Amino acid sequence: MGTTGAVQRAFRLLVPKRSELRRRSDRIEVAARWVLLLLGLFLVPVALAVGSQVTANLGPQVAEQRAERHQVTGVVLAEPGPAAAYGTEVASTEVRAPVRWIAADGTPRVALVRVPDTAEAGDPRTLWVDAADRPTIAPMTPGYPETQGFLTTLVILLGDLLVSLFLLAGLRWVLDRIRLREWEAAWRRFTGPDHESTH
Template sequence: MALRGPKVWLWRWRRNPLKRRADRVEAWVVLGVWTLTVLTGVLAGTSVSRSVEDGLARERVEWRPLVARLAERAPGTATENARVSRAEQVWATARWTAADGSRRSGQLRVPAGSAAGAPVTVWTDSEGRQVTRPVTASQARVRALLIGGVAGLCGAAVPLIAGRALRGRLECRRIDQWDAEWARFGPMWGRTAG
């Protein structure tokens, strides 16, 4: 690891008679890596975000609610209160007819103690398979932004890590060059003209 002096902004781009070719190469590498990091992060984030939002919008269009009937009495006891909390909901088997006319069945969350034959809502895809309730447009936007943000960060990490590795190699090479020059010119400093 090289010794570093005080931070000077844009030092790589300033004129300096001591600046070597390796310093100029490193300046362009840093600029290229940061540009590539930002572009990769933005492009990955926006494309993944759009893809997720489009997929969730497609689900909202294609998935349909159907009325299903409970095949059995739901476990637990029914409460007198008409509002049932999530904690008072249990899994029970329900049956329904898909859009193509086929009979289907599956497990649904229903109020505890619901009677057999009670109507419940089941969400199905275009092929009649049971799915979860589709997310709303605002929930889809939040989910797309979060997933897109993570994808953007992961995409930006690739050129950033590669750039750090390249800069490390350049620095090792520069240190080796300094060592070679020091070995060549260092002994001359002890001579005096006389």
């Protein structure tokens, strides 16, 4: 029942009943709703196309990252301290420690990497490295492109909805001011100057 009523109200916003009392401002408001609705419908395939393009663009990047980056297990060489203590420009709440691991060519590598603040010297530490065996962040997940494409589409559609609601609210405010002035003018014509002078 509630859903049916909401649908009927939405329908009446776009197709109001015929009435002799309808004003020019009412017709303008209905026309604006139709224009914004049609623009929104036109934007749906555009948003889907943009989201698909984002997904397509990120796909090769994900494949490249997952092909080049791999995990290695190193050993923590010293107890961690605040990252700032090692001269890095990151938040002081983060901790880093020197970690040693063996590169693909068999040579040992040492670098400062983020570790838990409970880490101790000798603890194993798994980290991601790139093709040059340099520490890096984890690669994007296989589902990352689809997620970003979906979010892009959603943001575009929600943005269009919010802009449309804002424009309709602004138009309604302006039209209400016009209606109020018209009503006041009609009331003055109805009451006449004699009635106004008595107040």
